[in-house]
Amino acid sequence: xxxxxxxxxxxxxxxxxxxxxxxxxxxxxxxxxxxxxxxxxxxxxxxxxxxx
Numbered sequence: 726x727x728x729x730x731x732x733x734x735x736x737x738x739x740x741x742x743x744x745x746x747x748x749x750x751x752x753x754x755x756x757x758x759x760x761x762x763x764x765x766x767x768x769x770x771x772x773x774x775x776x777x
Contacts, residue, residue, distance in 0.1 A: 727774060734770035738763075741770040745777055 734741025742755040751773050759766030 730774045731771060734774055735767055738766035738770035742773050745774050 730741050730744050733744060738759045739752060739756050742752050746752060751769075755766055755769050755773070758769050
């Protein structure tokens with residue numbers, strides 16, 4: 726299941742975070758990071774998925 730989340734995090738970072746933690750602080754932070762730049766959103770999403 727983590728492979729699907731990581732693929733989702735690369736294609737659409739907030740989706741990967743949502744699949745891991747749901748709607749919460751990490752999700753909204755990831756949306757903000759993705760709006761500022763796609764790469765920071767990907768890095769944050771992969772970090773959240775790998776951490777849990």
